[in-house]
Amino acid sequence: MKKTALITGATSGIGRATAHKFAEHGINLVLCGRRQRRLDSIEKALSKETNVHTLNFDVRDREKTLNAIESLPKEFQNIDILINNAGNAHGLDPIQSGSLDDWDAMMDINVKGLLYVSKAIIPNMTEREAGHIINIGSSAGKEVYPKGNVYCASKYAVLAITEGMRIDLNPFGIKVSAINPGLVETEFSQVRFKGDSAADNVYKGYKALQAKDIAEIIYFTVTRPAHVNLADVLVFPTAQANSITLKKDD
Numbered sequence: 001m002k003k004t005a006l007i008t009g010a011t012s013g014i015g016r017a018t019a020h021k022f023a024e025h026g027i028n029l030v031l032c033g034r035r036q037r038r039l040d041s042i043e044k045a046l047s048k049e050t051n052v053h054t055l056n057f058d059v060r061d062r063e064k065t066l067n068a069i070e071s072l073p074k075e076f077q078n079i080d081i082l083i084n085n086a087g088n089a090h091g092l093d094p095i096q097s098g099s100l101d102d103w104d105a106m107m108d109i110n111v112k113g114l115l116y117v118s119k120a121i122i123p124n125m126t127e128r129e130a131g132h133i134i135n136i137g138s139s140a141g142k143e144v145y146p147k148g149n150v151y152c153a154s155k156y157a158v159l160a161i162t163e164g165m166r167i168d169l170n171p172f173g174i175k176v177s178a179i180n181p182g183l184v185e186t187e188f189s190q191v192r193f194k195g196d197s198a199a200d201n202v203y204k205g206y207k208a209l210q211a212k213d214i215a216e217i218i219y220f221t222v223t224r225p226a227h228v229n230l231a232d233v234l235v236f237p238t239a240q241a242n243s244i245t246l247k248k249d250d
């Protein structure tokens with residue numbers, strides 16, 4: 001029987017690449033994001049390969065998030081795989097000059113948004129005693145780096161929530177995994193630097209991970225046998241040793 005996956009942040013980067021990878025393998029898709037035109041064009045492309053339903057909501061909005069997931073047509077209601085991916089860094093500033101709006105965005109999207117989406121999906125999983133939740137954390141959730149402060153805190157929180165979910169959902173046989181990438185070349189830095197040219201240099205002078213690399217790891221994770229759960233995966237580009245050690249071309 002075909003599985004159904006719900007992917008947040010499916011309009012770009014890791015989420016979009018994962019949608020493509022899952023579609024290749026005939027997994028039914030619920031694709032979420034705020035940019036409707038992108039949702040429409042991804043739906044059009046992937047509908048050739050699988051069944052696709054899109055949901056437009058901002059994960060910061062608790063009511064809209066719960067209502068959107070509640071509104072799913074019957075054939076998309078049983079979510080087998082939840083990819084909690086929506087999120088970004090906003091700003092890269094020392095704690096003494098960071099922006100409160102950036103801090104709100106990171107905690108509201110990366111942490112609370114992930115919780116709202118999970119809250120809407122988990123009851124169906126516990127009822128069916130089946131499911132796999134994959135939270136996209138980050139190397140930033142394992143090691144704080146200069147000016148990373150609140151973004152790192154949001155990703156440390158994602159890892160704590162992942163561990164909490166794995167414990168609490170253990171009696172129901174639900175798998176919970178965290179995938180924690182280092183530098184991945186997506187729209188992430190454009191968002192972090194708000195379109196500033198600083199974003200242009202982030203992925204220059206070395207080969208960063210690509211969204212497709214993470215999508216492959218996610219697909220591998222969801223296709224392990226029933227008794228195998230990849231609980232926590234840390235993946236760097238070869239050029240990166242940790243959050244601050246990066247080998248760039250001369």
Ligand code: NDP
Nearest residue numbers: 009011012013014033034035058059086087184186187188
């Ligand atoms: P992108 O900026 O390319 O994608 C971010 C996605 O999140 C978009 O689809 C965006 O959709 C969605 N999103 C952002 N804010 C909201 C919101 N308020 N409500 C709903 N959806 C939202 O970045 P990545 O693909 O790189 O990031 C995906 C995840 O991977 C994030 O959690 C990020 O922290 C994590 N990560 C990224 C790394 C990197 O180096 N790129 C490394 C480690 C982790 P839309 O704008 O349409 O709503």
Ligand code: 8X3
Nearest residue numbers: 138139140181182183
């Ligand atoms: C994204 C990777 O190093 O920019 O989570 O924080 S990093």
